[in-house]
Amino acid sequence: MPNTALEANLRAVGDGARLEQLAVDLLGREGYDVDPTGVRGPDGGRDALLERLGKSGVLHCSVTSSNIEEKIRSDAESASDYPEEFDFFIFATTTEIAGVKRDRLENELADTYGWRVQIKDFARLRKDLMDVDNHDLVQEHLHVDPLNALDDPEQDIDELYEAQLDRLRDRQPRHGEIVDEEPIVAVHVIPVESVSDPPRMIATDLPDPPKFRSRSAGTEGFGDFVITAPYTELSEGGFSEYVCLDGNGWVEAVTTKLTMERKGRHGIAWFIDKEIVSLMDSLREMYQTAGIYPPLYVYITIIDAENYPIEKPQSVFGPDTTRPINENVFQLKRVKIEDLDSNIALALREPLYQLWNRIGWRNGSIHYSKNEDDSIEWDPYES
Incomplete structure (x- = not known):
């Protein structure tokens, strides 16, 4: 339907x-x-x-x-x-x-x-x-x-996402620039309201977006959007990570700090799943505060990581994940969240499995486990 x-x-x-x-x-x-x-x-x-x-x-x-x-x-x-x-x-x-x-x-x-x-x-x-x-x-x-009334808003949502992705390919955020050193992990969250009934808020009316990987961060408004990022990066405009909330309700979250080096090679950090799920849990609370309701459309994209594998923990049994992502802009499967009470980790399972499958991990992400009845649960690995 x-x-x-x-x-x-x-x-x-x-x-x-x-x-x-x-x-x-x-x-x-x-x-x-x-x-x-x-x-x-x-x-x-x-x-x-x-x-x-x-x-x-x-x-x-x-x-x-x-x-x-x-x-x-x-x-x-x-x-x-x-x-x-x-x-x-x-x-x-x-x-x-x-x-x-x-x-x-x-x-x-x-x-x-x-x-x-x-x-x-x-x-x-x-x-x-x-x-x-x-x-x-x-x-x-x-x-x-x-x-x-019978138009399909999903086309407008996809077009909004693609427009933001075009900017990120050039490492251009809404404000400032993105540093060049590492690949970008980007999460876009677009409520249907953003294209069908946009709230059109200004920065002073918007809640503070959560952090994405940052240990400490500040928030600053720029007209019709707000950005949460490390304090020095807010003032200097060269971002290694940020979360931007647009006045129409959609979010662009970016980090270049989900990489690691092991045995002389660079890879995406094995805890990428946990960071994305944690971000989405925080964004859910933000949307509840802002009074913006589902459905929410979630897009996860890995940019400039063509030659990067995922570096799994050494203690985890499984294949040696040396196969690279092999795609300069790797767009994972879009997720639609119908309810703010949804289990976010389970909602994101398919695209996160898709990422691990790409680099050779046949059984999907290491952060999920299968029960005896074949049901799946979020079971994040702790190193």
């Missing part, structure tokens, strides 16, 4: 209050009178009282994606404890639930509480919003031009 602008921004609602406002307006089109109660739970859940044709009900909304069926059951149980007597229960969520499961859950709750139950999951909300009579709500709540 294509990831249209409407779908992408619906997934990126990211907050129970925003979802409630959208659901309230949609229900108003269906003849419901809505009295928002302002109750908000710790997971972003909301509820509002409803009335239609002389019958009363309650609306619950949540953007929680994990264990959504248990969340719906829990909210229904809470609603049953309200002093009001309800005739119906409506639950709105941006999570997509398989139709069979959704129908089964509606019947289960109806039998348990004697209500008419409707679960407006992602698929149903999308269907409602695609109705031409609701296109004004698409524009109001999702900030998508109805004429472009």
Whole structure:
């Protein structure tokens, strides 16, 4: 199924209050009178009282994606404890639930509480919003031009990434220059909002980006972007590493300090995986602070490392990783992160495996392990 602008921004609602406002307006089109109660739970859940044709009900909304069926059951149980007597229960969520499961859950709750139950999951909300009579709500709540609602924003995201990559090929950051000595490891993170509903913030409104490899760093604003980098490099403009947050919400993180020398040869450091995962965990917290929501598109690129292998720890059993990357600009598989609660390490596993496979490590990265049931877990090697 294509990831249209409407779908992408619906997934990126990211907050129970925003979802409630959208659901309230949609229900108003269906003849419901809505009295928002302002109750908000710790997971972003909301509820509002409803009335239609002389019958009363309650609306619950949540953007929680994990264990959504248990969340719906829990909210229904809470609603049953309200002093009001309800005739119906409506639950709105941006999570997509398989139709069979959704129908089964509606019947289960109806039998348990004697209500008419409707679960407006992602698929149903999308269907409602695609109705031409609701296109004004698409524009109001999702900030998508109805004429472009079915466009695919992923093409715009790829083009934004490629434009930044063109600069890095010439070792040109947004500000200053990148030192020449070592290969570049670059991580670009582009929220769908950056191309479909850009926040257009200025430096004073932006949170401080995290560090990437730096032990100590400062942050400085430059108009519509901010950079975190070592203090001396911020003043001199010759960067060995930095993290740049653009006012439209996308990030460019660069380091030239993920190389090492062993036995007279230079290679990419074996802990590259850990540094990238750590960076992404910090960026997740930054996006939560900034109120910028998934989906996030992550691109990992290795530049000017054509003759570099990865230098694994000597104590790790496996092939002698002497095979070089053999590509001047090595672009790893793009990753799409749908939820800020996602396991970042597992989300990045495929591109990190791709990197280790390239230099001859057949079983993938040394920082993951396989359990007896063949499931994979993040198990970073500690030297």
